[in-house]
Amino acid sequence: MGGPAITGTLTRDFAGASLPFPIIIFVQAPILLTEDESLNALALDAVLDTRDPFPLVSDNYFGAEKRTRIKLLLVDLDLYSGESVSIITVQARDAQQRTHVLPVEDLRKAPGFPWLAQLTALLPSDLTGPNDLSLSVSARGQTSNSVNLRIK
Numbered sequence: 056m057g058g059p060a061i062t063g064t065l066t067r068d069f070a071g072a073s074l075p076f077p078i079i080i081f082v083q084a085p086i087l088l089t090e091d092e093s094l095n096a097l098a099l100d101a102v103l104d105t106r107d108p109f110p111l112v113s114d115n116y117f118g119a120e121k122r123t124r125i126k127l128l129l130v131d132l133d134l135y136s137g138e139s140v141s142i143i144t145v146q147a148r149d150a151q152q153r154t155h156v157l158p159v160e161d162l163r164k165a166p167g168f169p170w171l172a173q174l175t176a177l178l179p180s181d182l183t184g185p186n187d188l189s190l191s192v193s194a195r196g197q198t199s200n201s202v203n204l205r206i207k
Contacts, residue, residue, distance in 0.1 A: 084197035085132035085172075087190065096190060096202035101126040101175045108205035111184050120177075124160065125204070127174045132194055134162055142195060145176045147188040147204070155179040157190075182206065 088097040100109060101124035102116055112121040127145075134140070145157040157176040165171040174192065182188075184206040192199040 082195055082197055083131045085192050085194060085199040086130045087192060087199045087202045088128045088130065089202050094201070094203050096204050097128040098202075098204060099126045100124070108185070108207045109178065110207045111178055111182060122180060123178045124175055125157075125178065127176065127190070127192070127202075128165070129172050129174060129192065129199065130170055132162065132172050132174070132192065143174070144193045145174070145190065146193070147179070147182070147190050149182065149186050149188055155182050155188075178206070 089095055090097060095107075098107060099105065100113070103113070109123050109125060111123060113123050114121065132143070134142070140159045140162050143159045143162060145159055147155045147157060149155065157179055159174065159176050161173075161175040163173055165173050186206040188204045188206060189201045190204050191201045
C-alpha cells in the first residue's frame with residue numbers, strides 16, 4: 056500500500072475553469088423545533104433551564120432585569136460574518152391577536168450539535184399573563200413556522 060512517506064514542502068499550481076452554469080444559493084427559513092406530535096415549542100427558561108409555562112418575570116434572576124428569558128431551539132439559522140442578532144425578529148401573537156416583539160439577546164450553536172441553534176429572547180414588557188402565544192422567528196426576509204408557548 057502506497058509508497059514512501061512524503062516529507063518536506065511541495066508546491067503545485069492548479070488551473071481552474073469556471074462552471075458552465077450559475078450557482079444559486081437559496082436562503083432557507085429558520086425552523087423552530089417542537090415537541091413530538093404537537094406544536095408546542097422546544098423552549099427552556101434560559102437561566103433556570105425549566106419548561107413552560109413561563110412566568111413573565113423571575114425573581115430568581117440576578118440583576119435589575121427580571122423579565123424571563125426563553126431559549127428557543129431551531130435549525131437553519133446562523134449569523135454570517137459581520138452580522139449581529141439585530142437581523143433576527145421574534146414575534147408573538149397572543150389570544151387577543153395582538154402582536155408582541157421579543158427582544159433577541161443571543162444566537163449560538165448548541166454545544167455538541169453543530170446543526171442546532173439556541174436563540175435567547177426576553178419576554179416582552181407589554182405582555183400580560185396568563186397567555187398562550189404563537190411564536191415565529193424572522194431573519195433575512197424569511198419567517199419560520201409558528202409554535203406555541205405558554206405563559207403563566
